[in-house]
Amino acid sequence: MxxxxxxxxxxxxxxxxxxxxxxxxxxxxxxxxxxxxxxxxxxxxxxxxxxxxxxxxxxxxxxxxxxxxxxxxxxxxxxxxxxxxxxxxxxxxxxxxxxxxxxxxxGATVATGAFPARGGIVITGREDGGGGGVRARLTGTVPWVPWLRDATQVLVAVREGGAAGGEAGEAEESIHSLWMVSADDAGCEPVELTAPWAAGRLVLDGTPAERIGGPRAYGEVLAAARTAFAGLQAGVCAGSLARAVEYTNEREQFGRPLAAKQGVQLRAAEAHMDIEAIRVTAYEAAWRRDEGLPYGSHALTAAWWASEAGKRVVHTGQHLHGGMGADLDHPVHRHFLWGRQIDGYLGAGGELLEELGGLIAAGRETGTTEGSTS
The missing domain is CATH 1.10.540.10 (Acyl-CoA dehydrogenase/oxidase, N-terminal domain)
Known part of the structure; x- marks a missing residue:
């Protein structure tokens, strides 16, 4: 590597x-x-x-x-x-x-994704859209979708019950499919999240949609998304720690910088190691994807570090600011909000470990063009 x-x-x-x-x-x-x-x-x-x-x-x-x-x-x-x-x-x-x-x-077109597929969206009336495409209508709601208020296109992940038409061995499993809908055809109700991600509640009522990819597309896009947001989390955490280091070097207590205290140094060192873990696992998953290697489990690993270590780091960044960290208008608070939002997006730590364990137990890999499953 x-x-x-x-x-x-x-x-x-x-x-x-x-x-x-x-x-x-x-x-x-x-x-x-x-x-x-x-x-x-x-x-x-x-x-x-x-x-x-x-x-x-x-x-x-x-x-x-x-x-x-x-x-x-x-x-x-x-x-x-x-x-x-x-x-x-x-x-x-x-x-x-x-x-x-x-x-x-x-950038004239902005896309977002209603991910992961959690049910609640119903597909009706599939038809051949011509040019090798498949069209359908979607009905249902997604509680919140990031950046929906900015989007012109929404990639909707749908979990379908049963495995009719699925691959061999999936008789009792859900099928996941991807559908692109125009934001102009969908309903959007503003939603406030922990982080300012211009989110909205997606409302579909017989909304026309076009199929994107085949049965493997969902797993591959989800793995790519988890890797990308892990990279984003690495930056959020690095920014938080950089602000904490600057603050503790400038702020003095009893004539000495706070950064000279061993407890402060230990907290900062632990945060640095957590950031490196997020970064290197995200890099590995991304590199494997670009090389055409299986990377679904690696994406889950990166996402787990982004969730578990990410929230530790942003809490540390805020804590090392002392009373200033409690100021909602302080720049470090933005990192705290982003870190906590990414923590649960696309799966919190426990959910990711459960999914990774199931992947290992089943002896299969996702997020690759070779041998992946839906």
Whole structure:
């Protein structure tokens, strides 16, 4: 394994760091409230960073998401790239790619995903949509979808009961399928989350949808999403710890910086090790995906570290600020909110361990073009 970024990946990361650092300042974020930064989103698209994900792969995206996490920039970068750009590039038909990818590349189209599939969405009236596509209508609700208020396209993960039409050996299992719906055709009710992710409650009532990919698509997109958000968490945690280190070096108590105290050093060291665990497991999962290797279990491992270690780190960052950490307007509090939101998104620690254990017990791997299951 070699996680050394290519020249293209390193260039994309450096450009992302510069744009996020210049535009996503604490003062600017304070004025956004719970909405997204449209100017920053246009800057990312104009700089070609969304389009670059097709060339830099999932590892390149993880590197750029780390830089977003450091500043908690309020843009749907992870969601649009994972549920839109990468999902369609890998699983879309030729017609779907030609129609939808150009807008996703320049940011004119914003995608998000109603993930993971938890039931509640009913498929009715499947039909051949022409050009190798399958169309249907979807009915049901999803309690909250990140960045839904910004989205123009929503990738809906559906869990269907029974295995009619499924692969051999799945007779008693659910089938998962992916469907793209236009946000204009769906209902959106604003929802406030822990983090300001412009979320909404997705309401579908006979909403037209088009099938994306085959039976393996769901597992592969979910694994990519877990890896990407783990990378985002690594950046969120790194930003939190960096603020704590700066604060404890400047804040003095009894004539000495707080950073000179052994207890502070130990907490910071533990947080640093947790961040490295999140980062390296996310890198490994992303690298394996880009190399065409099985990575479903690796994505689950990265997501587990992002959940369990991530919340430890953001709690540490806030704790090391002492009384200042209790100030809801302090920049470190944003990292705390993001860290706790990512903690439970796409599965909390216990859920992820249960899924990983089931994967190992069944002796199968997901998140690869070879031998994956739905």
């Amino acid at each position: 070699d996680f050394t970024p290519t020249d293209e990946q390193e260039a994309a990361r450096e450009l992302a760091a510069r744009i996020f650092g210049d535009l996503s300042t604490p003062e600017r974020l304070a004025g956004l409230g719970g909405g997204s930064d449209t100017e920053l989103w246009k800057a990312l698209g104009g700089a070609g960073l969304t389009a670059a994900v097709e060339e830099t792969g999932l590892l390149g995206l993880v590197l750029m998401l780390e830089e977003q996490g450091r500043t908690t920039a309020q843009v749907p970068f992870a969601a649009s790239c994972v549920y839109g750009l990468l999902a369609l590039a890998e699983h879309g038909t030729q017609e779907q790619r030609e129609r939808l990818l150009p807008g996703l590349r320049d």
